[in-house]
Amino acid sequence: MxxxxxxxxxxxxxxxxxxxxxxxxxxxxxxxxxxxxxxxxxxxxxxxxxxxxxxxxxxxxxxxxxxxxxxxxxxxxxxxxxxxxxxxxxxxxxxxxxxxxxxxxxxxxxxxxxxxxxxxVNAIIDHALPERQPLPRPDIRRMLxxxxxxxxxxxxxxxxxxxxxxxxxxxxxxxxxxxxxxxxxxxxxxxxxxxxxxxxxxxxxxxxxxxxxxxxxxxxxxxxxxxxxxxxxxxxxxxxxxxxxxxxxxxxxxxxxxxxxxxxGSINPIIFLPQAIATKAEELAHKYAASITLGAGQFCTNPGLLLAIESPELDKFKETLANAISAIPSATMLTSGIYQNYNTLSEEVSQVKGIKWLAQANAINGDLQNQSVAKVAVVSGADFLANPKLHEEIFGPYSLLVVAENSSQLQDIIQTIGGQLTVTVMSENQEIANYPALVSKLSEKTGRLILNGVPTGVEVCAAMQHGGPFPATSDSRxxxxxxxxxxxxVRPIAFQDWDDSLLPDELKQGNPLGIFRLIDQTYTKD
Amino acid sequence: MxxxxxxxxxxxxxxxxxxxxxxxxxxxxxxxxxxxxxxxxxxxxxxxxxxxxxxxxxxxxxxxxxxxxxxxxxxxxxxxxxxxxxxxxxxxxxxxxxxxxxxxxxxxxxxxxxxxxxxxVNAIIDHALPERQPLPRPDIRRMLxxxxxxxxxxxxxxxxxxxxxxxxxxxxxxxxxxxxxxxxxxxxxxxxxxxxxxxxxxxxxxxxxxxxxxxxxxxxxxxxxxxxxxxxxxxxxxxxxxxxxxxxxxxxxxxxxxxxxxxxGSINPIIFLPQAIATKAEELAHKYAASITLGAGQFCTNPGLLLAIESPELDKFKETLANAISAIPSATMLTSGIYQNYNTLSEEVSQVKGIKWLAQANAINGDLQNQSVAKVAVVSGADFLANPKLHEEIFGPYSLLVVAENSSQLQDIIQTIGGQLTVTVMSENQEIANYPALVSKLSEKTGRLILNGVPTGVEVCAAMQHGGPFPATSDSRxxxxxxxxxxxxVRPIAFQDWDDSLLPDELKQGNPLGIFRLIDQTYTKD
Incomplete structure (x- = not known):
C-alpha cells in the first residue's frame, strides 16, 4: 500500500x-x-x-x-x-x-x-430539408x-x-x-x-x-x-x-x-396503511426492525420515519417492534464523530415535547468502541406537525413512529415532509387503490416510491432513481x-451542416457504432 | 384586448x-x-x-x-x-x-x-429477478x-x-x-x-x-x-x-x-479558416454583413466576433465587409433602453486600445426613433487577448473582427473565449480536417457548432441545442x-414493486400508450 x-x-x-x-x-x-x-x-x-x-x-x-x-x-x-x-x-x-x-x-x-x-449518448439526427419553404432546414445532429x-x-x-x-x-x-x-x-x-x-x-x-x-x-x-x-x-x-x-x-x-x-440524506418515510397493520402487524414490525438497524442504520435510505394511523392493531405493531428493536445487538459506527453525533441528536430529539422512547436496545459488545444502540421513538401526529426538528435525519439505527389520529392528519403530515430519496407504502392487497391523492402527493416528494418493501437496498440498474427533491439531494433531476x-x-452539443467525415462516429450517416438514434423523429439502429 | x-x-x-x-x-x-x-x-x-x-x-x-x-x-x-x-x-x-x-x-x-x-418520458423498466442470488432483484420502473x-x-x-x-x-x-x-x-x-x-x-x-x-x-x-x-x-x-x-x-x-x-447571450464567434478567406472573401463578407445586421442584430445568436488570420486576401474581405456594412439601412431597436445601451457599449469599446472602426453604416430613416447604426470594429489578436472587455456581448448590429497573426495565436484566442450558444467555422472543402485540435477545443466552448453557415436562425427540431456553457446560459445541459x-x-421517479394496475400508463406491463421504452436494456415498443 x-x-x-x-x-x-x-x-x-x-x-x-x-x-x-x-x-x-x-x-x-x-x-x-x-x-x-x-x-x-x-x-x-x-x-x-x-x-x-x-x-x-x-x-x-x-x-x-x-x-x-x-x-x-x-x-x-x-x-x-x-x-x-x-x-x-x-x-x-x-x-x-x-x-x-x-x-x-x-x-x-x-x-x-x-x-x-x-x-x-442520445444521438438525434434531423436531416436537412433543402427544399423547405420559406427557408431550407439545415442538417442538425446532436449527442451528449x-x-x-x-x-x-x-x-x-x-x-x-x-x-x-x-x-x-x-x-x-x-x-x-x-x-x-x-x-x-x-x-x-x-x-x-x-x-x-x-x-x-x-x-x-x-x-x-x-x-x-x-x-x-x-x-x-x-x-x-x-x-x-x-x-x-x-x-x-x-x-x-x-x-x-x-x-x-x-x-x-x-x-x-x-x-x-x-x-x-433523507428520512425515508414508511406509510403503513390501516389494513396492512390490521393483518400483519407482527410481520411488518420484524421487517422494519431489521431495516432500521441494518448496517447500524448507516444508509441514506434508512427508514427514519414510520407513519401510521392509530388503531388497536397498531399497538400490536408497536409492541412487536419494541421487542424486536430491544433485541438488536449494538454495532460499531463508522467513526467516533458519527457515533457521537448519533448520541447527541437522539438525545436532543428525546427532549422534544411529546416524544417517548418506544424501544432502546440493550448495549452489548461492551469491549468495543463507538457502539450505537438502536432506538425507536414514538410521537403523536399533532406533536410531529408542531415540531420541525422531528423532520430532520438522525444518521444511525434510529426511527420515529408517528401515530396520526386519522387519514386526514396523515395527509397533513405527508404534506409537510421535505424531499426524500425514498417513500414506501405498506398496503394490504388493493387497499392503496383507495388512496389516489396520497399516492399522487407522495410522488411529488420522492425519487423512488416503493410498495411493500424496505427502502434499504438500492438496486444498481437502468431504472433506478437514487436522488429526490431538495433537501434529499441538490438536484432531483x-x-x-x-x-x-x-x-x-455530460451535456448536449449540436453539429449543424458538418461533413459526414468530420462528425463523431455516433452521428455519422452510416451509424458505424450501430447505436440507437432518434432519426427524423423515429428511434432506429439504421 | x-x-x-x-x-x-x-x-x-x-x-x-x-x-x-x-x-x-x-x-x-x-x-x-x-x-x-x-x-x-x-x-x-x-x-x-x-x-x-x-x-x-x-x-x-x-x-x-x-x-x-x-x-x-x-x-x-x-x-x-x-x-x-x-x-x-x-x-x-x-x-x-x-x-x-x-x-x-x-x-x-x-x-x-x-x-x-x-x-x-424515457420510460425504463427493469423486471424483477426473484431467483437472483444472493438477493432477489425487485421490479423497478422509471419515468419522467x-x-x-x-x-x-x-x-x-x-x-x-x-x-x-x-x-x-x-x-x-x-x-x-x-x-x-x-x-x-x-x-x-x-x-x-x-x-x-x-x-x-x-x-x-x-x-x-x-x-x-x-x-x-x-x-x-x-x-x-x-x-x-x-x-x-x-x-x-x-x-x-x-x-x-x-x-x-x-x-x-x-x-x-x-x-x-x-x-x-453570447458573442457567437465565427472562425474563418485561411483557404475560405482566400477563395471567397467577398461572398463571405456579404453573407456576414447580412447576418450581423439581421433584425438590427437583436439575436442571441448574432455573430459578434469574427476571427481570421492575417493575409492579403483578408484585406479583400475587410474591404467588402466595410462596404456592405456601410450600406445597411439603420433600423429601430426594440426599446429605447436597448438602443441607448447599444450606443453606450459600442462607444465604450471604441475607446479600447487598438480598436478601429472598420465600418459604420450611414444613419438614414431620420424621422424614426431608436435607429441603430450597424458597426464593425477591427483589432489585432494581441490587443484582443489583452482586453477582456472585448469578449463581452454588445447587443445589436455590431461585430468585432479579430485579426490573428497566425494559427497559433488563433488557438490562443479560442482558448480564452467563454461559453457560447454557437461557434461557426467557415472552411473551404476539407481544409478543416487539418485543424482537429481546433474543432475539439471549439466543441468544449459551445452548444452548437456550425460549418459554413450563419448562427442566426435557430431551427426548431429535436436535434437542436440552444444553450451553451456558462456564461452563454446558466446550465449547458x-x-x-x-x-x-x-x-x-421534469425529473425521474422510480416505482419499485408496484402493482401493474397502480402504475402510470407509461410504465404498465402491456404498454397501453404504445411508447418506446428501455426494457431490460433493450429499446422496444413491446
Missing amino acids: NENNIIGATYATSEGKSFSAINPSTGLMLEGNFRVANTAQVEEALMLAESAFTAYKNVDKASKAKFLRTIAEEITALGETLVNRAVSESGLPVGRLQGEVGRTVGQLNLFAKLVEEGSW IPIGPVVVFGASNFPLAFSVAGGDTASALASGCPVIVKAHPAHLGTSALVAGAIVQAVAKCGMPKGVFSMLYDDGYTIGEQLVKHPFTQAVAFTGSFRGGMALMKMAQEREKPIPVFAEM FTSVGSTAIYRF | NENNIIGATYATSEGKSFSAINPSTGLMLEGNFRVANTAQVEEALMLAESAFTAYKNVDKASKAKFLRTIAEEITALGETLVNRAVSESGLPVGRLQGEVGRTVGQLNLFAKLVEEGSW IPIGPVVVFGASNFPLAFSVAGGDTASALASGCPVIVKAHPAHLGTSALVAGAIVQAVAKCGMPKGVFSMLYDDGYTIGEQLVKHPFTQAVAFTGSFRGGMALMKMAQEREKPIPVFAEM FTSVGSTAIYRF
Missing part, C-alpha cells in the same frame, strides 16, 4: 504532514502514514486532468469499456487485503464489505457495458459529450461503492471525464488500495495519466480548492446536509458556477446510482 | 396603477392601460397553479396535445391584429413577425406531437414526471416565440407543469393578445384554470416575488447576463433552491429551443 497522494496516476514523493486511519471498533491507529496534499498538488492534478480530458474524451468506446473492466479486475485481485482493511477502517462486517466489493465491481462492469453498447474534470468526494458509509472507484467515479470515467478523488479520511487505506487498482488500470490500458488523481486531507482545505479550481466542471458528493450545502455554495460563487451533485448516473457529467 | 392581470385563466378586476407600451419607432405611447400586479395576485396565481398541478399533471396525453394545439389555433385566429400590435411594440418588420407567429404556432404543435406520441409551477419571463427580442406562448411556456405546459408568465414590459399588448388565446384554450379544453396566469409589472418586484415563491419549481428566462445572474442568485438563496434556465426543451421541467 502506497500512502502518497496520486497526481495523474503517479505517486507523489513523500513529504509534509501525514495522518493515519483509526479503527472505530478499537479506537486505535491503523498502519499507514497518509500524506496531506498541498495546493501545488491540487493545481498539478487539475492541470493534468484538463490536459488528459482532450485525449480521454476521444478514446474509443471499446477502449473506455476495457479501462473500466480493468479497474474492476484490479479491485477484485486485491481480494482479502481490501476487505480486511475496509473492515478495520469502517467497523462494518466482512460479509457486508464482500458484498460491497461485488457491487463496486458490478457498477464498473455495468458502465463498461453501457459505454460499449454506446446508445447512451463529457463536460471535463470531475471532483469526487468519497462517502463515509460506503467505503467502496460510494468512494474512490464507486458509482460517481465509474460514471464520470464512463462519460469521458477525468476524475480527481478527495479520499475520505475515515478509510484512507481502503482508498489507497482501490486507487492503486485504478493506477494499475491506467497503465495497463495506456490511458492518459491525468485521467485519475487522488488527494488526502485531514481537513477541508483541499476539498475547497478542488471545488473552486477553474478546471473543475462538476462535483459529486454523498454525505451530510451541511457538507453538501457548503459545496453548493462554493460552486455557485465561482466565477463560472458548476453543478454539484450532493446526495444529502439526476441519480447517483444506476446507469443513468452517467448523465450528471 | 383585456389589459388586466390574468390569475388562473381569469381576468382580475381593474385596480391600482397602470402603465402603457411604447412604440419604439415613434416614441409614442400605445393604446392600453396595463395593470401593475400586486403581491396578493402573485400569491393567488401560485396557489392556483399549485392546486392545478395535481390535476394537470395527470391529464391524459391526448387532451394535453389538444390543449397545446388549441392555443396554437387561437393564436393563429388573432391574425393581423396580433402582427400589427407586435410591429408597433417592437419596431420589427411585418414579415419577421409573421414568421414569428408561424414559429410560435409551430413550436406549440411540435410539443403537441411530442406529448401525443409519448416516448419523451413534471416538477410543478414554472415561472416564464418573456424575452424582449422575440415578442412571440420567446414570450407568453413561446418555447418556454409550450415546453412547460407539454411537460405537465402550470405556467405563470411575467409579461415583458416592452410588448404588453402582444402579451395580452397571446395570453387571451391561452385563456380561451384553457376554457375550450376544460383545463384546470390555475394552469396559466400572466402578470404585468413596470419594475422588478413581481418577478422577484414569483421566483422566491415556495410553490415555484423552476424559472425560464432569456435576456441579459445581469438579469439572468440576478435570478440565479435569488433562486439559489431560497430555502429550497430551484433551477433557473437563463439564456444570457439543457436547451431552450427544440423538443428537448421539455426536459428542463
